[in-house]
Amino acid sequence: MAMNLENSLFSINLKAAAADWRDAIRLAGDGLVAAGVTTGDYTDQMIAAVEEHGPYIVIAPGIALAHARPSEAVLKGGLSWVSLKDPVNFGHAKNDPVTLVIGLAATDHTAHIEVLKALAGVLANKDLRGRLEAATTETEVRDLLKSLNTQ
């Protein structure tokens, strides 16, 4: 089943305050937990992934794709969206500082590929990304993402 990006976004938190990268990932994890996508363990696993492998989850300038392996802590596949009030550094050589953290939870290695593809399309589109970063309400973010589906 193909998942649509906007429908897969279970939580949106805009202009949130984070003290550091752990805090920023925690906000993305809290969004997943509140929406019933994951348990709190998944948040710890996302932080542990960066502690183990470094800040490679900062996939593009300003954007972190927080995620961990599929596990029992994932109740269903989904995404959370956190834009930060003030940018935080993840320690990435090229892509710091981060202003957008996307939490990704997947039940297996393939179910979420369509969503990732759509997300990559959004993040590579500079104009759309600029409008998403300027968005101040959840409705605005959702409308912008929906507009992509009809393009």
Next chain:
Amino acid sequence: MKIVAVCGMGIGTSVLLKMNAEQVLRDLGVEGDVEAADIGVARGAAQSADIVLTSDELAGEIGEVPAKVIIIDNFVDMDEIKEKLSAAIE
């Protein structure tokens, strides 16, 4: 041409890299097989690959492999992936 896209977990960044690398291969008209792998299986998979795509942080963890290791900074930037991949293929 066998390419392995490597990330820590095998579900996020490597999948993005795999999709974008496949697109680049199509654009270049090059036949190739792109596989996404987490760092654990990547060391093995990289032994039989021609090219490994990964991030700066993970390149060091892969260690010595016969494949050409290409470091990508921006995983959604098709221009960067196209430029680095085509340079490695030629």
